[in-house]
Amino acid sequence: MQAAAMDPADEPPAMLWGMDPIFSAFARLFVRDILQMTESIQVPGIYFYNLHPIYKVDVLGIVVYKRERDDFFCYGVDDGTGVINCLCWKSNLLKEEEDPSKSGTKHSDAAEGGFDPVAELRKLRQKQRKRCHLEIGELIRVRGPVKTSRQQREIMASTYYKVDDPVMAVQIAWMMEVPQLYRLFYDKRFQLDVAGDSAETSLSKATNVIKDFLKQRLVAKFRPYDVQDLLQPLISSRLQAQEAVAGPSGCQQLNQLLKEVLQVLQDEGTVYRKVKSQDEVYHVTIQDKDLLIAVKDIIREDSKREKYAEKGCHILHILSAVRQRYSLNVSKAALELVLQTLECDSDIVSTSDSHYIAF
Amino acid sequence: MSMLPPTAVFRLPWEVDSMTEGESVRTFGRLVCYQPDESRATLTAQHASKEHRVFVQTQFVEPFNPIIGAQYLVLGETEMYEGVGVMVRARVLNCVDGVNTALLQKAITEQRSFFAERECKQGEVTQPQDVT
Numbered sequence: 001m002q003a004a005a006m007d008p009a010d011e012p013p014a015m016l017w018g019m020d021p022i023f024s025a026f027a028r029l030f031v032r033d034i035l036q037m038t039e040s041i042q043v044p045g046i047y048f049y050n051l052h053p054i055y056k057v058d059v060l061g062i063v064v065y066k067r068e069r070d071d072f073f074c075y076g077v078d079d080g081t082g083v084i085n086c087l088c089w090k091s092n093l094l095k096e097e098e099d100p101s102k103s104g105t106k107h108s109d110a111a112e113g114g115f116d117p118v119a120e121l122r123k124l125r126q127k128q129r130k131r132c133h134l135e136i137g138e139l140i141r142v143r144g145p146v147k148t149s150r151q152q153r154e155i156m157a158s159t160y161y162k163v164d165d166p167v168m169a170v171q172i173a174w175m176m177e178v179p180q181l182y183r184l185f186y187d188k189r190f191q192l193d194v195a196g197d198s199a200e201t202s203l204s205k206a207t208n209v210i211k212d213f214l215k216q217r218l219v220a221k222f223r224p225y226d227v228q229d230l231l232q233p234l235i236s237s238r239l240q241a242q243e244a245v246a247g248p249s250g251c252q253q254l255n256q257l258l259k260e261v262l263q264v265l266q267d268e269g270t271v272y273r274k275v276k277s278q279d280e281v282y283h284v285t286i287q288d289k290d291l292l293i294a295v296k297d298i299i300r301e302d303s304k305r306e307k308y309a310e311k312g313c314h315i316l317h318i319l320s321a322v323r324q325r326y327s328l329n330v331s332k333a334a335l336e337l338v339l340q341t342l343e344c345d346s347d348i349v350s351t352s353d354s355h356y357i358a359f
Numbered sequence: 360m361s362m363l364p365p366t367a368v369f370r371l372p373w374e375v376d377s378m379t380e381g382e383s384v385r386t387f388g389r390l391v392c393y394q395p396d397e398s399r400a401t402l403t404a405q406h407a408s409k410e411h412r413v414f415v416q417t418q419f420v421e422p423f424n425p426i427i428g429a430q431y432l433v434l435g436e437t438e439m440y441e442g443v444g445v446m447v448r449a450r451v452l453n454c455v456d457g458v459n460t461a462l463l464q465k466a467i468t469e470q471r472s473f474f475a476e477r478e479c480k481q482g483e484v485t486q487p488q489d490v491t
Binding site: 032062080082086166167168172179182183 | 363
């Protein structure tokens with residue numbers, strides 16, 4: 001319905017189609033929508049659902065119609081919202097009809113015992129053939145591009161197979177999942193955000209620069225002016241871009257950016273300030289050996305207590321202990337990183353999402 | 360080119376009775392009775408402390424292996440029979456014993472509410488266009 005109402009002039013330009021992630025995916029649309037979406041005027045074979053360019057789809061349904069030709073099967077697939085023809089080419093493997101006399105003699109070979117690769121291969125092919133040969137009433141999954149031939153829309157299967165679904169688990173899961181896909185993706189308009197988020201990307205870029213530096217050099221602690229120069233190139237390029245516009249000086253911008261980056265790193269727990277004083281020293285959480293040892297000791301000691309012996313210590317319990325004994329400024333995010341590191345080193349074991357134990 | 364059958368939309372078993380003749384439907388139920396001489400099967404489903412029956416004409420899907428007490432999925436067209444009411448002439452009759460009927464019901468209502476929601480939204484979108 002939706003697609004039929006679309007004005008041809010509204011068709012997004014072909015240049016931009018590739019920017020829409022749905023274009024290169026097999027869209028799990030309802031058959032009803034596949035039958036109703038409008039074909040592109042610019043490029044036949046491309047269709048639009050809600051302005052999303054679509055050319056290949058993924059469908060699950062019951063076979064309600066079947067016709068066999070030398071080279072292909074034609075299956076009518078009903079997913080409860082519509083029925084569509086699926087053209088399923090037979091692979092060469094399928095076309096090779098088995099010679100009954102041959103298979104008879106081979107069979108006796110296999111009966112002698114031992115592993116017979118020829119017989120095994122034949123069994124495999126038989127299995128595969130069974131999966132491609134469907135009867136009415138069986139469940140099929142088809143993926144492939146949509147074609148319109150003789151005014152009829154159909155799917156040219158690039159893959160298709162029979163789905164074993166004795167208790168309808170696959171069908172139910174599909175019925176629950178597809179509306180969700182529509183709500184999250186297909187029914188949302190695709191918009192290219194060209195402008196607007198450049199400030200945000202420069203912050204994430206700067207954050208990554210600092211993170212890489214800390215990781216490569218195994219920095220344990222630093223002061224802001226130690227890393228300031230790393231961000232200089234980002235500021236210079238930004239200044240070049242907006243040369244003519246009057247605004248804050250390069251130095252101010254640099255300070256501002258650095259402040260924001262340090263805030264992000266603290267929020268993530270990557271760095272923390274052990275002591276809050278005039279001297280701005282940042283400790284890199286996972287490089288702080290003293291902190292790691294302190295946390296490990298807390299868990300080891302408390303795991304011996306009867307209260308925690310079975311379940312382990314809760315993360316909030318560890319957090320308050322660390323704050324009491326080590327530093328008031330350790331954040332939960334920082335502690336989580338420490339716990340992760342300790343767990344990777346097998347110093348501690350997690351007993352649940354938020355409980356840890358040490359032996 | 361090809362003669363595709365009409366879409367068999369999911370209906371809950373207790374909704375089948377109110378359908379008109381010639382509609383395509385897919386529904387489910389527990390097989391309680393099969394009369395091979397009349398090609399007639401009966402499915403039942405519980406809903407709101409009431410037992411609902413779906414009568415199925417099995418001529419097109421015979422021979423099949425009737426498992427009394429098992430859940431079945433049926434897909435076919437409605438027909439009116441005197442003395443019986445609505446009967447589904449089955450094109451497909453699959454044993455799906457072990458199916459989680461509660462979850463299946465949820466999936467059916469989920470799909471319906473999705474379509475209702477979408478149509479409602481489209482109504483909102485097209486209305487202002489009509490005004491201008």
